[in-house]
Each structure stands twice: as structure tokens, then as C-alpha cells.
Amino acid sequence: MSRLELRHVRKAFGGLDVLADISLSVGAGEFVSILGPSGAGKSTLFQLLTGAEHGEGEMLFDGARLDDHGRHFAFMPQRDALMPWRRILDNATLGLEVQGIRRKAARARVAPLFAEFGLAGFERHFPAQLSGGMRQRAALLRTVVQERDMLLLDEPFGALDALTRTAMQRWLEQMWRHHRWTALLITHDVREAVFLSDRIYVLSARPARIVREIEVPLPRPRSLGGDAARQASALEAEILDIILNPNPSKGHDHD
Template sequence: MTRLELRNVSKRFGNLDVLADVSLNVAAGEFVSILGPSGAGKSTIFQLLTGGLNGASGELLFDGAPLDDHGRHFAFMPQRDALMPWRRIIDNTTLGLEVQGVGRKAARARVEPLFAEFGLAGFERHYPAQLSGGMRQRAALLRTVVQQRDMLLLDEPFGALDALTRTSMQRWLEQMWRHHRWTALLITHDVREAVFLSDRIYVLSARPARIVSEIKVPLPRPRDFNDEMARQAGALEAEILDIILNPRTAQRT
């Protein structure tokens, strides 16, 4: 079942065209990525979905109905973990629930059983500065998913991490996604990350952004990347890079 659908969405800022006739969809339990060059309008799509921007033409639909209650559908995780340095990790992870009006005790009761699953057991009373970058991102994702929204929006969540930590976090997220089967839309400019995590990938052109290719990722899960899977993934990454660098020759696959 299609959960999120954009139909012919365009957006201008003054005389600047940012999105041009963008159409895409995300099915229930699917992991979809949006790839494109910097400044192409990827984050503009998320701002439209979360209500940070308005005034776009076209249609934004959720479960077939016009998207008019952004907060009810989406849990959003930005590139930076945005943890509050003066709050302990347990209090950072309950913040989204508290904003919704859930009492502190009830919010903690919902979050605490998940600390072990997210690799944070024993760190509940630590402050963000006492955690590694990867652990901070785990805490940020826990804060996001515990809100139990219909869909996760992930805006380059590992972009600020070093290469080794980013790879470790990608593997962890893929495992978590297989377990929970969240419906997820990821913005990234990392081709390898998109291939590793996604069921499908939309490739955007440079601004004004258009969908130049929709690519299915045929790799089986779990994505353990044995020799054969690594070969297939490498070929797909090369194909996507060629599309990004030569968008006029791209084909939807």
C-alpha cells in the first residue's frame, strides 16, 4: 500500500525554481532514498513534508488523502543529533513524547525498554557530551522512532560522522529496519549508503530538481555484502554515479 505520494510537485523561491514537477512514492514498510547533488532541493522536499515550507504546486498525499497534518504522520531525524546538552540521554530520548503531551513518567516507561536494543543500556543518565558520535545518533534515532509516527524522515542522519562510524551505523540501521520494518524516506548524497539501505532510489537532477531516474535495488536482505553481493552493489553504484554525472542520458529502471 502506498503511504506517501508526491504528484508533480514544484516549488519556487522568488524567481528561483527549486523543484520542478517531482513525483515519487513510498509504500508501507519500504525504505526509499532520494539522491542528488548538493543544493538540488532534497531538503526542500522534507521541509514541504514536515510543514516547514508551503506554497508548492502539485499534490502531497498520505494514504491517498491530502497531506494537511504533517506532525501526525512523520517523525523527523536531521543530520545533527540535536540532543540538548543539559539533558541526560533518558530525558533527550523522551523529549518528542513530552512535546506531544505524554507525561514524563509515561514517556520514560515507553523509552527505557528500548535502550538495550539501541545499544544504549547503561548510558541512560549520561549527558550527550559523554557519548561517542555513533551513540548520540542512536539516541537521536530512538527519540525519533519512539514517537510511533507512520513514517520516518531521515535527513543525512550519518553525514556528520567519520567514515568508519558511518559504515557501522549504516549496518546497524539496516538491521534495525529489517526487525521493525519502518516506512522510511532517506535523503543522502552518499551513493553507497543509498544502495546499502534502500529498496528503491530516486535520483534528482541539479536545481531545478527533477526525478531523472527511479532505481530498484535488487540486493537481498540481510545486506551482508558477500563477494557476489559486493560485486552487484558496486555495479549499481557505478550506474547511479553515471546517472548523477550524466542526467540527460538517465533511464528509469
């Protein structure tokens, strides 16, 4: 059974159709990406999942209607959204504190993860003292420590420079293999989607429809060289062609 399933989800703002007909699923322990051009409505879809907006269609979690959005999802936005006046340790505990967990207990839960996230020794630093990549790792730590059923990642590396972004993608893929989080990523970076994902849903331009569902058959751990890299490049070229030359009438094609 899919953990998350969307059936014919639609959303309009006033007279503007943003999401036309979105049906997709994410299985337990699966890393799925939603890929599409800028302005296609990818972030709007996350707003529906988190309950910030409401649309039409069905949204199911573990086979039941999705009502209690906050109970299932931990959301990581495009920017790290770290509070500059709080030290990294206290930024990492923020989501737990919002849940009503006392600060001492929240710190005890977060502290053992700093080494795993490459942040050991930086617990007492402020966000301005960290590099962009370290700030994003801190933001992801704050997200996953909430122990929700599913991670929603909204272009988490989009603001980073190219080299840091590549390093963070490799780090996230390694962390995902270790923890096997159930994750849904939205991105406009084709290479990122191919490198991280088990499956990719490709959206059309607004009003968004899914024009293709693509399996990513690359072995894990993902490699930046050799045969796997050549396979990845071919898949990236195929996806770019789909985005630049969409054919919505095909609906869901399974590769």
C-alpha cells in the same frame, strides 16, 4: 496503495526554482532514498513534507491529502540535535513530551528500547559523554519512539567519520529489517543509498527533477562482501554515471 505519494510537486524561493517537478511514492514498510547532488533541493522536499514550507502540487498520505503533517512523520535531521543539558533518557523522551505525554509515562515507553539501540547503561549520561555513533542512535531512538507512520531521515550519518558511518549504516539496516519502518532517506552518499534502500530516486541538479527511479535488487540482510557486494558496486557506478551525466528528458525510467 502507497503510504506517501507526491504528484508534480514544485517549490520556488522568490524567483529561484528549487524543485521543478517531483513525483514519487513510498509503500508501507519500504525503505526509499532520494539521492542527488548537494544543493539539489533534497532538504527542501522534507520541509514541504513536515509543513515547514509550502509548495505546489499534490502530497497524499494513504490516499488522502496531506494536511496534518505532524501526525504522520517523525523527522531525524542531519545533526543529532540532542540538548546538551538533558540526559540521554530525557533527550529520548523529548518528542513524546512535546506531544503532551507526561515525563514519567514517556520514560516508561522509552526505557525498554535502550538495550535494543545499544544504549543500555547510558541513560543517565549527557550527550557530550557519548560517541558520535551513540549520539545518532539516541537521536534515532527519540525519532522512532514517537510511533509515527513514517520516518524522514535527512542525511543522519553525514557528520560521522567514515568508519562510524559504515557501522551505523549496517546497524540501521539491521534495525529496519527487524521493525520494517516505512522510511524515506535523503542523502548524497551513493553507497549509503544502495546499501539501505529498496528503491532510489535520483534527482538532477537544481531545479530538481527525478531523472531515474532505480530498484535495488540486492538480498537482505545486506552484505559487504561476495556477489552482493559486486552487484552493489556495479549499481553504485551506474548511479554515479546518472548523477554526473544526467539526462532529464528520460523522466522516470524503471530499472
